[in-house]
Amino acid sequence: MDKIKLRSGAEIPCIDSSDADMRNLLSRNTLSMLHLKPDGEPVAYSKSPDGEHLIFYFDPLFVVEADPDGWYGDTKSETMTLPGGSVIERMGGRRAASLGYYSKENLARMFYDPIEEPVAYTKRANGEIVYFYDKATALRLPMMCVKCGRDVRYRHKLCKACFEEDLAVRRAEGELHRNKFYGMDPERVLFFDLELTGFYDRDEILSITIIDGAGKLIMDTLVKPAHTKKWKRTEKIHGITPEMVEDAPLLEDLIPQIKAIFAEADNIIAYGVSTDYSHIKYIYDTEEERMALHDKVRCCANEYVRYIHENRPDLSHASLIDAMECLGIEWTGVPHSSTADTFACKDVWNRLFPNYYLSE
Numbered sequence: 001m002d003k004i005k006l007r008s009g010a011e012i013p014c015i016d017s018s019d020a021d022m023r024n025l026l027s028r029n030t031l032s033m034l035h036l037k038p039d040g041e042p043v044a045y046s047k048s049p050d051g052e053h054l055i056f057y058f059d060p061l062f063v064v065e066a067d068p069d070g071w072y073g074d075t076k077s078e079t080m081t082l083p084g085g086s087v088i089e090r091m092g093g094r095r096a097a098s099l100g101y102y103s104k105e106n107l108a109r110m111f112y113d114p115i116e117e118p119v120a121y122t123k124r125a126n127g128e129i130v131y132f133y134d135k136a137t138a139l140r141l142p143m144m145c146v147k148c149g150r151d152v153r154y155r156h157k158l159c160k161a162c163f164e165e166d167l168a169v170r171r172a173e174g175e176l177h178r179n180k181f182y183g184m185d186p187e188r189v190l191f192f193d194l195e196l197t198g199f200y201d202r203d204e205i206l207s208i209t210i211i212d213g214a215g216k217l218i219m220d221t222l223v224k225p226a227h228t229k230k231w232k233r234t235e236k237i238h239g240i241t242p243e244m245v246e247d248a249p250l251l252e253d254l255i256p257q258i259k260a261i262f263a264e265a266d267n268i269i270a271y272g273v274s275t276d277y278s279h280i281k282y283i284y285d286t287e288e289e290r291m292a293l294h295d296k297v298r299c300c301a302n303e304y305v306r307y308i309h310e311n312r313p314d315l316s317h318a319s320l321i322d323a324m325e326c327l328g329i330e331w332t333g334v335p336h337s338s339t340a341d342t343f344a345c346k347d348v349w350n351r352l353f354p355n356y357y358l359s360e
């Protein structure tokens with residue numbers, strides 16, 4: 001081997017150290033003794049005496065002054081001399097990383113492999129020496145496709161061809177799942193949404209909307225929270241003020257009605273159902289009743305995420321607003337009100353599952 005190819009694509013020749021002297025090329029070690037560091041790619045290399053590493057030579061026209069805090073450290077800084085005569089400094093991992101120096105293991109994690117001699121080192125508490133290598137001169141390791149082994153990783157650890165093949169299979173499975181005839185009774189499929197005082201389990205419900213698969217409004221009401229008096233943060237989102245719920249029913253008063261509605265349903269669907277479920281489940285006292293509800297619950301957001309993974313891998317956001325935009329559905333009402341969000345959820349679901357219901 002008398003030439004190597006750098007990451008930039010440039011090829012540099014192997015020379016011996018007398019050639020380097022004749023051409024006034026400088027090794028990294030010489031540069032560091034002059035308080036200089038390279039400001040460009042190496043122009044040639046030689047092999048270290050142990051044959052394990054390369055020593056790079058740099059053009060003296062492309063060097064800059066080294067970081068001054070490396071200059072006067074001689075009294076306290078420790079150094080070691082490598083077999084080839086290069087002197088390297090001991091430094092902490094953080095300083096090394098700030099200079100772009102990493103251990104072989106960390107480089108491997110970034111898919112780099114050092115070929116140059118170490119440029120610094122550190123000592124572990126147990127006395128073990130860890131060498132740091134300059135990432136700038138390390139070789140980029142090929143990133144192999146986990147399926148076919150070709151050296152051109154594209155997405156999800158696969159090459160483009162394997163990714164697309166994989167995507168086509170997943171898409172076909174998804175189409176079957178979405179286009180299947182489910183034979184549901186639209187009156188027994190419910191969509192619901194809650195607006196809340198906050199984002200956590202202990203937060204209270206401020207409004208509930210429930211509609212059926214045909215878009216018939218079953219319940220649409222504000223709810224007066226039993227404990228919470230103010231909810232400034234979520235108020236900005238859904239617009240429900242404490243004054244608005246002053247005369248609304250308490251959740252407690254609505255529970256018998258909600259239970260009766262849910263009891264008649266085969267599916268209860270929400271967008272991002274885990275949040276809604278984690279609040280609505282408290283209308284039931286027993287774990288058994290909660291599990292019965294859980295079994296009927298479906299998440300429209302999960303289905304939308306699956307749809308875009310299969311059909312629009314370019315999209316990564318999956319809010320209800322994103323879903324409506326992606327599927328080209330018009331909003332009725334203002335997003336973030338439970339009424340508008342429930343209708344939107346129904347529209348997204350019915351678009352994703354065109355054969356969900358018994359036809360008339």
Ligand SMILES: [Zn+2]
Pocket residue numbers: 145146147148149150158159160161162163
């Ligand atoms: Zn592949």
